[in-house]
Amino acid sequence: MSQSVSAAPDAGHSGGRGHHRPAMPALALAALGVVYGDIGTSPLYTLQTVFNPVNGLSLNALNVVGIVSLIVWSLIIVVSLKYVTLILRANNHGEGGIMALLALAASSVSARPRLRRTLLGIGIMGAALFYGDSVITPAISVLSAVEGLEVAAPFLKTCVIPVTLVALVTLFLMQKHGTAGIGIVFGPVMVLWFIVLAVAGVVNMMRAPAILVALNPLTGLAFCLHHRWLAFVALGAVVLSLTGAEALYADMGHFGAKPIRLTWFGLVFPALALNYLGQGALLLADPGALQNPFYKLFPQWALYPMIVLSTVATVIASQAVISGTYSMTKQAMQLGFLPRMNVVYTSEREMGQIYVPGINWTLLAAVVAAVVGFGSSTALGSAYGIAVTGTMLITTILTFFVIRYAWHYNWFLCVFATGFFFLIDAAFFSANLLKLMEGGWFPLLVGLIIYTIMATWGRGWEMMRAEARVRAGTTPLKPYLATLLKESPIRCGGTAIFLSPDPDGVPHSLINNLMHNRVLHKRVVFVTVNNEEIPWVPASERVSVHPLDSECYQVTITYGFMDEVDLPRALEVCRAYGLSFEPAETSYFLSRATLVPTRDSGMAMWRERLFSVMLHNVGNVAAYLKLPANRVIELGARVEI
The missing domain is CATH 1.20.1740.10 (Amino acid/polyamine transporter I)
Structure with a gap:
């Protein structure tokens, strides 16, 4: 039975303002x-x-x-x-x-x-x-x-x-x-x-x-x-x-x-x-x-x-x-x-x-x-x-x-x-x-x-996240992981972090990695980043850790709309629970969506094309989460909206 742990960040990484108000x-x-x-x-x-x-x-x-x-x-x-x-x-x-x-x-x-x-x-x-x-x-x-x-x-x-x-x-x-x-x-x-x-x-x-x-x-x-x-x-x-x-x-x-x-x-x-x-x-x-x-x-x-x-x-x-x-x-x-x-x-x-x-x-x-x-x-x-x-x-x-x-x-x-x-x-x-x-x-x-x-x-973005959750939710994570571990896949050293929109579903990047590389890292961490409609998430509620089987973990990180998003820094608090991350041995796996506009969606075609242009030309997930560029692996996926 998995156990949920709320990890409190160290003082230097407080989720709030982190300083006392002047007089x-x-x-x-x-x-x-x-x-x-x-x-x-x-x-x-x-x-x-x-x-x-x-x-x-x-x-x-x-x-x-x-x-x-x-x-x-x-x-x-x-x-x-x-x-x-x-x-x-x-x-x-x-x-x-x-x-x-x-x-x-x-x-x-x-x-x-x-x-x-x-x-x-x-x-x-x-x-x-x-x-x-x-x-x-x-x-x-x-x-x-x-x-x-x-x-x-x-x-x-x-x-x-x-x-x-x-x-x-x-x-x-x-x-x-x-x-x-x-x-x-x-x-x-x-x-x-x-x-x-x-x-x-x-x-x-x-x-x-x-x-x-x-x-x-x-x-x-x-x-x-x-x-x-x-x-x-x-x-x-x-x-x-x-x-x-x-x-x-x-x-x-x-x-x-x-x-x-x-x-x-x-x-x-x-x-x-x-x-x-x-x-x-x-x-x-x-x-x-x-x-x-x-x-x-x-x-x-x-x-x-x-x-x-x-x-x-x-x-x-x-x-x-x-x-x-x-x-x-x-x-x-x-x-x-x-x-x-x-x-x-x-x-x-x-x-x-x-x-x-x-x-x-x-x-x-x-x-x-x-x-x-x-x-x-x-x-x-x-x-x-x-x-x-x-x-x-x-x-x-x-x-x-x-x-x-x-x-x-x-x-x-x-x-x-x-x-x-x-x-x-x-x-x-x-x-x-x-x-x-x-x-x-x-x-x-x-x-x-x-x-x-x-x-x-x-x-x-709402439609993209919904589609990603549907794709992830079609394969529940825990049964899939149990079946995968029974087959004793080849496991290589280091830590693999897979970003997932749904903590209970299998991220598409994991399926793609197994399909192409046919290996599973020694330690696997599934990370879900949530944004709440509050300005500051309390430090004690920023990170939660759920241990799974065989060196696999679920980690949920929550930010408010005024918080600074920094995924590697947020993951540092997991060290207190035996889950430490060595930067040189940690790889981040992301799904890179290729958008395919369709006429059967909730938006007009011109808006879908506009969204597609913004999605591929303005910013990227790795930079937004402040991930080290040389440790990021993006695996493509076609998404229809």
């Missing part, structure tokens, strides 16, 4: 440097975009006060109430972000397969829109900062695009070196940034104290009732003040909810509100400042220092989004929604600091295309909102299923809590759909391409 002040400072870069740089372009003549909203006192009121109360309702108060509670074992939320929502309705598939489709679309956001954010942030050159010296207008491109290319070239070195200065720079925002806002509020009327929520409501259609159109630009709200949730796993809440209410929100009020007061006193209301807040002597500080702040904002894209890509790979890609760990201490070369260069190409194609931050503003509001809307939908089916809250409370935010998100999203032809098509196109890739890979 609260250090966490709060780090959160300022990473979490708030995007939303913190929104004042650079929001009001200028709202009053863009193409939106049809005239610049007068009532409109300025009404728009500022909408911005301030949007920050209160959407960011403070929705994200900081509610969404931060919907964590997946401490992790946040659209993929973590999707995994949590999907697992909460696992007993309803049809609903689960629907949620997976919705969540994948949210993740795809996040990629669109990741293209627009670096482009609009850095471009809006460099546009300050036009204000300081109009003759430098022709330098804006080249300088922006140099800054962005340099940023993406630096990614392979990691962010550990420059991350130390991010926090203090953002502290200075928010203090400057607040001071500039207060100074300019003195020029027109009447702007304080915007703090009354009825002011924004009266603006909407008076203008109706124009107010609805304006919402498409007002939402730019909320860009980066998703980062509050996505970066929760790095810092925890408390530091994010502390820094939001203690510094970020007051600074943003004061700056928007200051810009509003400036426009009341000097309508000509609409050329660039942010930079017009400052005296002439301060323009060049502010251009430098703004550019640094926008680079920090871009870095946060780029790093978040790497993390989400890794999570999507672990959950089976993206092909395996090369992931480089840029820090020996922080496993969250990663670099994905394929994503990096694809993002750079798309960002450069956005800067050159749109040419200004105002034009990019039209493209920005759809990706942001689409992701926000999907986050709200997924949150409903979490609080209803995972937390089991009262149905009425769930509908009321999320329905209120759903209506607001839907209004913002609908307003941005009006900008579809003005640039909104761009993030939608990016999202559609990514969605097609993720949905096709997810469905194809």
